[in-house]
Amino acid sequence: MTRDYTPIGPRHRLLSVLVENKAGVLARVAGLFSRRGYNIFSLAVAPTDNERFSRISIVVDVDSAPLEQVVAQLDKLINVVEIGELHPDEAREAELLLVSVAADASQRSQVIQLVGVFAGRIVDVGHEAITVMVAGTPELLDDFESLMKPYGIAGLQRSGRIALPKLDRGSTAGGAAVTASHIA
Secondary structure, three states: OOOOOOOOOOOEEEEEEEEEOOOOHHHHHHHHHHHHOOEEEEEEEEEOOOOOEEEEEEEEEOOOOOHHHHHHHHHOOOOEEEEEEOOHHHEEEEEEEEEEEEOOOOOHHHHHHHHHHOOOEEEEEOOOEEEEEEEEOHHHHHHHHHHHHHHOEEEEEEOOOEEEEOOOOOEOOOOOEOOHHHOO
């Protein structure tokens, strides 16, 4: 099954939802989408640096419901603290891919070379396959996945999009400008 995660176009919008880190909150958010017939294209959730909160990144299919309606319904949930839309031009997006690729001894070096080009890591090795982890933009992962298909994909899992707003690159309090070279 081929999934096209990119680009976030007119059909998809990325919401960043800050919620209280409590049992059942994710179920309530997912239940809202289910009850209203809203389609979730991608969903990722994890605690933030403050253990009281989690951030849910949701790529919403706006063909299933207007974005304003989705946001209004989310805002009614008691455990939702903050909702924001992240525009692709104003956000840093990433995704994680784990893939097991059929690669016998004759093909293994080719796969390993492609893993290096995409700055991936080999996380498991078997006699007839290897498992690879690659992190990056959804577009990068789409490209990597396409290159692995001819070898034979035995298993594949993607984390879903996560994102944060781009940082302000204006002057710092000390007057020194922040440049791209300061970003890891």
